[in-house]
Amino acid sequence: MKPVTTDFQKSHVPNAANLNNAWYHVSCQKLNLREKAPSVNAAYDALIIGAGFTGVSAALKLAKSGASVAIIEQHALGNCASGRNGGLVCSGFRHDQKWFEDKIGALAAQDVWQVAEAAKAHLRANLHEHKIEADFETGLVFAAHSKSTLDWAQKDAEHLTKQYGYKALTNLDNAECANALGTDVYWGGVRDDGAGRIHPLKYLFGLLQAADNAGAHIFEKCQAQKIVETSTGIEITTNMGVIKAKKLLLCGDGQLEGINSQVEAKVMPIGSFMIATKPIEDEFMRGAVGAMDTKFVVNYFQRTRDNRLLFGGGEKYTPHWPKDIASFVRKNLAKIYPQFADIEITHAWGGILGITPTRLPFVRQISNNILVSAGYSGQGVLLAPFFGDILAKVILSEKSPFAMIDKLPVPDFPGGKFMRFPLLTAALSYYSILDKLP
Numbered sequence: 001m002k003p004v005t006t007d008f009q010k011s012h013v014p015n016a017a018n019l020n021n022a023w024y025h026v027s028c029q030k031l032n033l034r035e036k037a038p039s040v041n042a043a044y045d046a047l048i049i050g051a052g053f054t055g056v057s058a059a060l061k062l063a064k065s066g067a068s069v070a071i072i073e074q075h076a077l078g079n080c081a082s083g084r085n086g087g088l089v090c091s092g093f094r095h096d097q098k099w100f101e102d103k104i105g106a107l108a109a110q111d112v113w114q115v116a117e118a119a120k121a122h123l124r125a126n127l128h129e130h131k132i133e134a135d136f137e138t139g140l141v142f143a144a145h146s147k148s149t150l151d152w153a154q155k156d157a158e159h160l161t162k163q164y165g166y167k168a169l170t171n172l173d174n175a176e177c178a179n180a181l182g183t184d185v186y187w188g189g190v191r192d193d194g195a196g197r198i199h200p201l202k203y204l205f206g207l208l209q210a211a212d213n214a215g216a217h218i219f220e221k222c223q224a225q226k227i228v229e230t231s232t233g234i235e236i237t238t239n240m241g242v243i244k245a246k247k248l249l250l251c252g253d254g255q256l257e258g259i260n261s262q263v264e265a266k267v268m269p270i271g272s273f274m275i276a277t278k279p280i281e282d283e284f285m286r287g288a289v290g291a292m293d294t295k296f297v298v299n300y301f302q303r304t305r306d307n308r309l310l311f312g313g314g315e316k317y318t319p320h321w322p323k324d325i326a327s328f329v330r331k332n333l334a335k336i337y338p339q340f341a342d343i344e345i346t347h348a349w350g351g352i353l354g355i356t357p358t359r360l361p362f363v364r365q366i367s368n369n370i371l372v373s374a375g376y377s378g379q380g381v382l383l384a385p386f387f388g389d390i391l392a393k394v395i396l397s398e399k400s401p402f403a404m405i406d407k408l409p410v411p412d413f414p415g416g417k418f419m420r421f422p423l424l425t426a427a428l429s430y431y432s433i434l435d436k437l438p
């Protein structure tokens with residue numbers, strides 16, 4: 001049976017099955033999974049919807065602990081956001097720590113910071129334990145596009161150093177930032193040696209391979225279409241048949257419309273776009289492996305191991321994606337790197353990521369047997385694998401910071417089922433206009 005296209009996919013995002021390959025797909029070894037998983041008509045301790053970082057990491061932890069677990073993925077493995085993102089491994093969450101202190105108090109803000117730091121240790125442990133070679137290197141610059149954002153970023157860096165004991169930050173003035181990144185368009189910035197860049201598809205495939213080795217069943221092109229909670233567990237209707245499980249993990253990020261209304265109300269999908277240049281002969285980013293800037297519609301970029309510039313810039317909040325992604329992103333690239341305005345672009349692609357109204361992940365137990373973690377709002381490379389691991393620990397009754405992160409404030413998007421998308425589009429478009437003001 002062919003996977004159905006949900007109303008959501010018809011109405012709000014292009015079908016991810018048809019997305020262009022990212023440069024990552026041609027620079028990564030193919031997966032070598034065990035023989036095809038057996039028929040879906042089995043009963044599992046846990047079933048996971050979505051084979052991105054969240055779902056695969058949860059599956060890995062569960063399988064390693066001896067639980068019977070299956071992941072279902074509606075598209076080809078690696079085609080999700082986790083396999084086609086900017087690869088920036090950022091510190092903390094999408095807000096500075098002062099924001100957390102104001103909203104949840106100084107002590108809880110310390111706990112939030114420690115969760116993100118623990119996610120870094122989890123990343124390193126994963127790479128080491130499963131021997132994943134994913135081009136991970138540290139040295140990320142947060143570059144300021146205005147005087148006011150420079151002042152804010154550098155004050156935040158001082159606050160993190162003094163109050164949180166985080167010693168990895170160095171303030172950069174205009175010349176130092178220009179030297180680090182090879183562009184003088186920024187006012188300055190902050191270099192973070194605890195953050196970095198990774199080849200996300202190599203990391204995802206490494207985790208998938210490890211989950212497969214540990215015994216997880218992986219069903220590709222298998223779409224969850226309906227969930228029924230029974231007195232003993234869950235029944236999930238898919239295009240391959242009905243699967244039964246004791247527990248269900250929703251790891252579909254912003255793509256769960258029609259599957260669960262609670263997640264739908266809080267996590268919405270947006271499109272983000274990237275290009276890869278040909279390898280650049282001159283050394284163009286001497287003091288960093290990647291960067292993101294302070295714009296609302298953020299520019300983010302990394303230097304690959306073979307000296308390409310991977311550049312992300314431009315977002316879409318509607319289903320109408322740019323017909324020519326390379327030209328769409330090149331305009332933003334040319335503003336940051338005028339010297340590369342006409343450079344050869346070898347790959348151009350887009351992806352779908354989930355955002356929440358507060359830009360904080362939505363991590364909850366939403367019923368007796370269903371848990372969710374989604375909506376990392378652009379910080380999922382570091383957080384999603386760690387939060388997947390946390391979901392698994394909840395099922396296994398192991399200690400984890402779940403009780404703290406499930407209290408992070410994530411209201412519904414305003415507007416209800418029908419007005420959420422128009423209101424989101426209007427609001428985000430307004431903020432993106434502010435980026436253009438001096």
Ligand SMILES: Cc1cc2nc3c(=O)[nH]c(=O)nc-3n(C[C@H](O)[C@H](O)[C@H](O)COP(=O)(O)OP(=O)(O)OC[C@H]3O[C@@H](n4cnc5c(N)ncnc54)[C@H](O)[C@@H]3O)c2cc1C
Pocket residue numbers: 016049050051052053054055072073074075079080081082083084085086087088089090222223224225251252253254255256259271272273274300312350351352353354373374375376377378379380381382383384
């Ligand atoms: C272009 C781009 C650039 C980005 N850059 C960065 C960055 O530099 N740094 C950073 O930290 N974050 C970045 N992100 C965000 C990051 O990629 C995500 O936060 C993260 O990958 C989310 O992981 P996930 O596992 O929750 O979701 P995903 O990786 O999206 O995986 C969810 C999977 O669930 C599947 N699914 C959904 N519904 C169903 C269903 N009904 N049945 C079966 N399967 C289903 C989907 O097909 C998908 O494969 C970027 C995202 C994009 C798109």
